[in-house]
Amino acid sequence: MSSTTVAPERVQAPQKGFAGQSIPRKEDKRLVQGQGVYVDDVRRHEMGYVHFVRSPYAHAAITSIDVSKALELDGVYGAIIGEEVAALTDPFFQLSVPPGSEIKDYALAVGKVRHVGDPVAAVAARTRELARDAAELVEVEYEPLSVVVDPERALDEDAAVLHEEAGSNLVWSGEFDWGDFDAALAEADRVVRIERLHFDRFSSTPLETSGAVVEYDRGTGQWTLHANNQFPGFAIIMMGPALRTGMDKLRFVSQDIGGGFGNKICTHPQLVALCLLARKLNRPVQWTEWRTDQHTGNSHGNERVFLDVEVPVKADGTMLGFRCKAIDDCGAYSRYEPLGCIIWAQVTPGLYRWRNVRIDFSQVVTNKSPCGPNRGYSRMQHLWFTERIIDIVAHELDLDPVEIRKRNYIKAEEMPYETPNGCVYDSGDYARCLDIALELVDHPSLERRRRDAEARGKLLGFGIGSTLDSGTNNFGQSQLLNPDLQFSGNNEVATVKLDIFGEVVVTLGTTPQGQSHETVASQVVSDILGVTPDQVHVRAGHDSYWNTHAGFSGTYASQFAVTGLGAVSGATEKLADEIRRLAAVILGAGGPDEIELDGGFAKRKDNPEAALPFMACGAIINANNAGLPPELDDVTLNCRYVYRPPFQVPDKERKFGNLTLTYATQIHACVVEVDRETGTYEILDYAAVDDCGKRIHPQIVEGQVHGATAHGLGAAMFETFPYDEQGTLLTANFYDYHVPHALDMPPLKTDAIESPSPFTSLGTKGMGEGGGAGIHAVCAAIQDALRPAGNPIVTDSHNPYHRVWELLQNPEASRALVRVEER
Amino acid sequence: MKVEGTRSYAAPREKVWDVLNDPAEMAELMPGVESFEIADETHWKAKVKVPLGLGSMRMSIDFEKAESRPPEHARLRAKGNGVGAIMSMETQFDLSEEGGGTGMRWEADVRIFGQVASMGQRVLQPIVNQQVQNVLNALDKRVTATAGAGAEPATGASAAEEGVHPGSPEAYSDEPEGPTHSTQG
């Protein structure tokens, strides 16, 4: 059985109340019975099923589109093509400065297609099958153009340009220069140079694909989108101007969402096409993305190349920083981009005391699926890079990977720690987490196990992955990319009310996709109101008409534990205060301070017998309010709170400032065994130690650790989105894109410590995106294992068996990418 | 994907040329041709049902004769549209006299786009080889038959037998006359 260790002595004892306890999950009862309502479960009378016609070419001019044969098919309701979209909508707002800002991105391809799977038309029909049949009858003529697949060639003189308006395949570029890298070079005893590192393209591919049922109300001009978009705040900001309508005309509704992992943020193009179709056909339209479409045309994680890396190192192994040129590939369109060009800076030095960092960063478009946030967005790529630096330097200088980490880790006593670019790491004890991870994988026995493996003809290796999960963005960082952007800070909303029969009703602005918000919110609310979680009704899902919708509403970027719960606790405190004020008047107490909330009653502290049940409170305000004194005029027992984290706008000149509020730690340790003959390998032992501050629900936190780790291991071993030279995706479905199944996953050992965040009211930190640690740990372990086989260097984040075999066959090829210069 | 090879026919070069350059004759050679339409001397169209074992794939293919130097060299372009697949092919061959028979050097550059390309990448190359073999075998049979009764193919092993369906062993044997070299490209 997978061992799951929880060591209570390491964790603070649960405080009084429900927060800190693993209570039964509220969501489960409906979900285990198949009673969840996911987007494809939503039905509307006479709705049309939509199928998108997609490009078979990676790059081609559209010379003609003819939908007439499709429209002749019995049961087909209608179609829409790019030209119509161009006439009826404006291009989506671009976040970049020139040249990226000039990109014209529409709901359907206009004039040309830029990746395989780019939608060129959409048809709606009576059944799913008919919609598919009709899509096949749409005749599209293409003039194929030359293709840009390799991001390192995208800016070549002779490279085809995807977006002529931009005049270049560059989306954004900029210099980040913190500390004094030249001085660090001068101070170094050695400089380690790495020619090229590559972070591979993959995505966490939620099991439920994207989709929506869209209705249009002619009378009010309002669209209702039953959509599984996980960041409606962003979608509405993108869609409103494109559709030339007001924000309030776009109502987003969701209940259960089958996983998101960031991949359901950038669905706004498809949603706009559906809005147009619903209006044009005057009927509800339904779209569920096919898995193949999800892979070819939705949202991949960004691919990134790190070139000409230089790492100045002192004789004792202390690293002074690094320099590199990074090229990020965002696929064919910049939909959430270029935010990935700055998000990594939340974790600039990784977990290390590196003070001097210089990165020349550029982002390019290529003829591949557009990218978007993917669990660990942009930080994952960067943290993989910092971990590779650590392990390659250790490898080359023959330093122990544990020792070099401990020497360079930021220390617990240095917290809160300001990074070279002004981010403030709130709390954490990396070395302690590492010690626990080492203990879990029985690190002292490593050399013995190595010999045992050798005796069986195998190569055993050990690797560490250390990452940070930065939670609660300061959207002001967008201004470091484009000073004209008017985004900063962050927010989330919740309302908590006491209803007429005394029910506590909580409404969230978040849009959960499996993160258990109903449960966790109920824990926080019940502790404040003195009721049990069972007595707290948290509305399932999200509805932007619920008055709990703010500009940044949604669930992404490890938001909830701080931002979402900040809103919940703020609203609940307001409600508690109102109840106390009401009860003080009714019970004749001296003031609200003399009232306590306990067991569903508001009681006088000096006389607990004088108690007003919540039901009475709710009834008085809502239904029996004659004769209440004027000082209660503002008591509604329906309290809304917007949580705003304490952020400043960063310094645009220096690209300096605090970009996120909290930093959760993940330290993973991994033992692999490689088969020399075939390059196949197996993870024999795996430990994940997490520190996300105060845990409201440890079991849920652990579940997030398991899931994020699985994503990391999948990306390390199996999951990749490779393209051939004509721009065809080679893993367009789950047959070729191998997602780890139960037999592929090693037993996971988990443990946790709690370093409460000093910056959040509950001491919590956002978490859930730390899976990148798995990629680093596997890379490091493979590199360690292969040491006796020619000492190759792992330079790619994705290491399937054949790549490991190639490292074994030709270790020199990778060794040639690394040089150590003695000073 | 490039496939190329050489082949010998026990028929005079003019005979082979005639078959290869007559669209109607070629239509006979291709498996699964359902209809055929000649637009002009250098352009013709075919609707085919490519037999793929698990079922067939319908495709409409436009052919264009791009280059023609009788009786030794010709180059042909074809572009096919099917469900989930677009095929573009450029093929050329050179005929030389070989004793009483004809030697042929041929090459084809085949590109497949669309869903089939991503789903079928690991089998596309052998499938393209199979299809090319089909055509070559049928050609062998055709020129041999029309060159006169009793004439044996120069290399007998590859002659298709009467009544053998497109999945016949002859069509896919790994003999040297099949594609001798394949590269992704």
Added chain:
Amino acid sequence: MKPVSSKAISVTINGELHEREVDARRLLVHFIRDDLGLTGTHVGCDTGNCGACTVLLEGTAVKSCMLLAVQADGASIETVESLASDGQLHVLQQAFSDHHALQCGYCTPGMLMSAKYLLDNNPEPTEHEIRRAIQGNICRCTGYVNIVEAIAAAAKGEVSG
């Protein structure tokens, strides 16, 4: 005998007989979801890999996206909606909740049906047998850790409530 493009079929699902005319090409999963409105059975892929559509056909676990509805004519099928009875969760459902074996819940119905098929045929599975039994079901949230624990607990009858 002539091939038909649609057919009247009768299928017993969760004990209830359903008679419908269906196109020959309609997949069983769409028959269950769209025609009968039993939306607990999910679709997660195009290729028969993910197992979210797993149902029991005559007591045997199958992926309902790799069967035509007409193939199920005359058969008896159980879906996730059959598991709980009289408001009482099935032991597997309770164990999944106890062990936090679900997050987004999308794979859960298929996972439960695969687990039920396992325990119906092997009441005391080893961990490896459990993992083999759910190998055809992809979960993207849990890393399977808690799912494996939940099935083991259900097999032992160790559930709350």
Added chain:
Amino acid sequence: MLLSEVGYARPASVDDAVRLLAEHDGARALAGGQTLLNVMKARAAAPDVLVDLADLDELRTISRGSDGGLELGPMATCAELIGSADVSEARPILAEVAAQIADVQVRNRGTVGGNVCSNDPTNHLPPLMVALRAEMTIAGTDGERTVPAEEFFLGVYMTAVGPGELLTRIAIPPSEGGDGFASVAIGADGTCIVNAAASVGADGARVAIGCVAAVPVLVTSAADEETVREAVRGTDLDPPSDVHGSAEYRRHLAEVVAARAVAQAAGRVR
């Protein structure tokens, strides 16, 4: 994904099935459907008529042949192969390999006949059939014929079962020694990158390698590792490259898994 329109028939006898297959151009037998329906969902191939073999119980039997070998009905599922006492007595390798195919649900539906007749180059059973010298009986409107496994597989998705024909029986001779199977797959029991099945008897090793060509590649040699490897090298394999492995990697793995399969088989010689 969704199928194109298709005709459907479920015949009650093998004769009816053969007649349906012969009468309809573009008809295809539907066995377990675990490959065929997926291909049809993608519309990568579109049979016009599906002839569902579900009611043909005579195609579902597993029994001992008169020679002590096995007679497999092509409609026997992988799960039935795994659970068969006859199989575990006569040629247990069949059950061992069937247990590595895909997953529980697929093994419950997927059939032996479907696996061999689809002949995807990554399938497990084609090389095994070749290694075990299986004999395939094919019925057509003109009667039956029997084809040895090594002549049965003709190309990707192509077998000796022609239009209007149906595979009706697979005969596996009794073991003359030991059998083995080895593969390198994507993850545990995943799609094979290269696989090999071997049978070792008095006359040496017979090993069939899958995933390296359109059809299983048969190699015979002495049963020691070096000779097997040399024999595999001697076949001049030209395997395809794809996302899961280069041609070079597959060529190398072919040697490794062939040697491993033979070693397993040799270790089981009684």
